[in-house]
Amino acid sequence: MENEIHQGSCLCQQVSYQVEGKFENFFLCHCGHCKKDTGSAHGANLFSATAKLTWLQGQDKVKTFTLKDTRHVRSFCQDCGSGLPNLQFDDALLVVPAGSLDTQIAMEPNGHIFCRSKAQWQEGLDKVEEFESFPQ
Structure with missing residues (x-):
């Protein structure tokens, strides 16, 4: 089977990276830490114990924050x-924010995790009106 290669970057395009290999899991995390990290209803992260991360540019601009007394790590x-x-658990697990990818992935999320912390306003979002761009 052919190895997957994915490209990603930050919003200002000063940092870019490549991931070579397969993602084993894709979770939407509703924990309080991920909600704070994203400012949204959940984090969307891809996980791999085998894929290789290569920084293509801007690695010196990457900062990593570890929340004290937790396993919560965020790079930005x-x-x-x-x-x-970022790499976690002694570099044994690659965690990639799905929204940072520039290439498409065929994988769908495996599931929602830490659902007991779901934002109350998230219920029924599939019924909210959709717009192609900012509404007039």
Whole structure:
């Protein structure tokens, strides 16, 4: 089977990366930490124990924050704040924010996790009106 190659970057385009290999899991995390990280209803992260991360440019702009007394780790661009990949658990697990990818992935999320922390306003979002761009 052919190895997958994915490209990603931050919003300001100063940091870019490549992931070579397969993602084993894709979870939408509703924990309080991920909601704070994203400012949204959940984090969307891809996980791989085998894929290889290569920084193509701007690695010096990548900052990593570990929340004290937790396993919560977040890497981001120091200039624009975009979430970026990081290695966790003694570099045994690659975590990639799905929204930071520039290439498409065929994988769908495996599931929602930490649902007891779901935002109350998230219920019924599939019924909210959709717009192609900012509404007039």
